[in-house]
Structure formats: structure tokens, C-alpha cells
Amino acid sequence: MPEMPEVETIRRQLVDQLVGATILEAGSHPSAKFVPAVEAIDMRIERLGRRGKFLLVEVVPTPDPHSDSDDRPSASELVIHLGMTGKLSLDPDPDLNDPYLRAWWRLDDGRILRFDDVRRFGRIRLVARGDYSSIPTLANAGPEPFDPELTAEVFWQRLKTSRRKLKTQLLSQRPVAGVGNIYADEALWLAEINPKITRLGLVRAERLLDAIRIVLEQGVNNGGTTLRDYRDAEGGIGANQLQLAAYGRSGEPCLRCNSVLRSAMLDARTTVWCPRCQER
DNA sequence: GTACGGCCCTGTTAGC
DNA sequence: TGCTAACAGGGCCGTA
The missing domain is CATH 1.10.8.50 (Helicase, Ruva Protein; domain 3)
Incomplete structure (x- = not known):
């Protein structure tokens, strides 16, 4: 049951491996909890953050080579909650038919970021950066425990x-x-x-x-x-x-x-x- | 605003 | 041995 220390451990292990990577392909379990994973296709990972027990994967659309617009694309966040049994890991050659694989993202270096979750208590959302209005617990979350402003x-x-x-x-x-x-x-x-x-x-x-x-x-x-x-x-x-x-x-x-x-x-x-x- | 129950989920364990 | 029920619990929702 991942709480802040578990999620932070995972974040630290993945941050250097994910930042800068582009998601070329993705798939998910049909449950609405996981389907938003595929919305991150063709996005580049800019940051890997954490708020409480939520992992925040900041992504931006990759530039369209056929567009001459100079507009900087707006950032989104892939918000991942591991629930009770969720696991995130990088796998060079996963079995996509694994029964507990709930979502996966293929990166531009060929590796796959996989989200396994036996009991399906986890969830994934793609939101505009910083807009957590659709995730009540995150929207109402208090300060981070080590925030110096939390006196x-x-x-x-x-x-x-x-x-x-x-x-x-x-x-x-x-x-x-x-x-x-x-x-x-x-x-x-x-x-x-x-x-x-x-x-x-x-x-x-x-x-x-x-x-x-x-x-x-x-x-x-x-x-x-x-x-x-x-x-x-x-x-x-x-x-x-x-x-x-x-x-x-x-x-x-x-x-x-x-x-x-x-x-x-x-x-x-x-x-x-x-x-x-x-x-x- | 709060209390409470129920739902989502499935592997493990206890009890018969 | 095999079956059934209880249990684990984060987030969210509906009802009182």
C-alpha cells in the first residue's frame, strides 16, 4: 500500500530514466480508471514530481514538424495513483498480455514504462498542468510533510x-x-x-x-x-x-x-x- | 460538516 | 483436499 515514502522511492528511481523521453505508443486496461493513459501518446516527459501519494508526470506535446506555429504547447500532467497494489517499472521487453498489466507507455528508446496493479485500486488521469479539480483528494491535499511552510x-x-x-x-x-x-x-x-x-x-x-x-x-x-x-x-x-x-x-x-x-x-x-x- | 455504508478489486488465509 | 468466507484498504459517492 504505497504511501508517501513508497511513491517517493519509486519517483527517485525513475526520474532520471524518464525525463526527456517521448511516449510513442500506449495501451491500457478497458477500465475508465486506466484508459486516460493513452492520452499521453506523442508527448515528451518534462518532469516527474509527486504530491502526497500521487505521482505527477509532466508532459508536453511533441512539436508538429508540419506546423509553423511558434506557440509553446501547453503542459499536461499524467497523474498516477498506485492504489493498494500498483507498481511502476521500466521493462525492455514486457508481455503485454500480462493479466495484471493495467497500462503501459512505449518510450522512444524502446523501453516500456509499465503499470501493474493486481487489485485495480490504482488510477490514471491526464489533466492540464496544476488543474486537479477532477481529483478531489489531490485538489484538497494539505502541504507536503517536509514543506518548511508547514509549521x-x-x-x-x-x-x-x-x-x-x-x-x-x-x-x-x-x-x-x-x-x-x-x-x-x-x-x-x-x-x-x-x-x-x-x-x-x-x-x-x-x-x-x-x-x-x-x-x-x-x-x-x-x-x-x-x-x-x-x-x-x-x-x-x-x-x-x-x-x-x-x-x-x-x-x-x-x-x-x-x-x-x-x-x-x-x-x-x-x-x-x-x-x-x-x-x- | 460529519458519520456511515457501500463500491471497486483479487490474492491470501482461516475455518470447516 | 477442497470449498467458502473473511480480510486487506485508498478514494469516492450516496444517504442520513
Whole structure:
């Protein structure tokens, strides 16, 4: 389940290989989630960015040799969300009949950028650069976690706009972008804050923001968290699953106080916390 | 604005 | 051994 550290790992692995390449051909699974992949044919990749869990592939149409117009073509963005089981990789000779291949783009050097996604929770859109109005989560996403303008005060103010449960807010991407179920549980555990509270003061907000940055940075440094499906762009697995203190450890002792970790469904997501050091 | 349920998806695992 | 049900969950939508 790729969250910010996993998507960033993939972005870093692909950026130098993709920027400057032109997409000559593309194909997709018939689902509307993936069909927009083919809209990027005859476009050159200018940038590979990321917002939260979304990969942003900035593309521009290749110049028409028969046109004498000097107008600079407008840029678009191929917005890719990996969902639960999405994988992006470069393959020199893929089997296009692979049952889990959902989209592919043939580049001008012959290689193919492939998007595999067993459970089809991923999605692809082509939008005008910066226009995310058709992607609500992206349009409403909060600042990047390491954006220096995201101060504790800003984070606190963003949390104060809602009275939903704290973890629900984190998963909404609105207070800060890129946090999913795993890193939310880890950050709340590290900050010693109960996931179900509906309001918190500036001091605890600051502690939570610090914890989010620590667990995300650790995730990036470890190349992501591989529980089952996640693979990076080179097919490798992450190492962060060895560092988890809360996620997936329900029933096991808290690494801080030795109490038995609890779990419950919150927003249809499994949530694990320590009933003692994350007391409400 | 919020809570909640349901949908999309399929491999894995537990239980019988 | 083989079958069935439960489970995993990000984003989005409809309803109350």
C-alpha cells in the first residue's frame, strides 16, 4: 500500500530514466480508471514530481514538424495513483498480455514504462498542468510533510477546521499530504496520541507533526514498507516493515510500555494503538 | 460538516 | 483436499 515514502522511492528511481523521453505508443486496461493513459501518446516527459501519494508526470506535446506555429504547447500532467497494489517499472521487453498489466507507455528508446496493479485500486488521469479539480483528494491535499511552510501552527490550524477523529483527518490528506494507514498509526504511536480524539492543542499538534516527519523520513530512508505487495521501480522490497512499532502489531507488547496493543476499525481501516501510552 | 455504508478489486488465509 | 468466507484498504459517492 504505497504511501508517501513508497511513491517517493519509486519517483527517485525513475526520474532520471524518464525525463526527456517521448511516449510513442500506449495501451491500457478497458477500465475508465486506466484508459486516460493513452492520452499521453506523442508527448515528451518534462518532469516527474509527486504530491502526497500521487505521482505527477509532466508532459508536453511533441512539436508538429508540419506546423509553423511558434506557440509553446501547453503542459499536461499524467497523474498516477498506485492504489493498494500498483507498481511502476521500466521493462525492455514486457508481455503485454500480462493479466495484471493495467497500462503501459512505449518510450522512444524502446523501453516500456509499465503499470501493474493486481487489485485495480490504482488510477490514471491526464489533466492540464496544476488543474486537479477532477481529483478531489489531490485538489484538497494539505502541504507536503517536509514543506518548511508547514509549521506546527499551520498544521494545528488545518486540524482545527474539522472535528472528525484525528486519524480520519490524517487519512483525508487535508492536514498534510502523503500519510496513509501505516504511517498514521506509526506517527500517532510515536507521538503518544490516541487516534480517536477529535481535537488537540498546539503542543500535541507539534509533537504529531514531528512524529509524522520522523516516520516518513525513516520510511524513505528504508526504501518504503513492504508487507505483501509493494515493490519499488526496480522490483526491490523496502525495509521499513522491520521498524514498525504499531501497524500490524495488534496483540503484541508496546515497545515503550509493554502493554498489549489494541486494534479497532476506524473509517473501515484497521487502527492499532497502545491503550496505555496513547490513552485518550 | 460529519458519520456511515457501500463500491471497486483479487490474492491470501482461516475455518470447516 | 477442497470449498467458502473473511480480510486487506485508498478514494469516492450516496444517504442520513
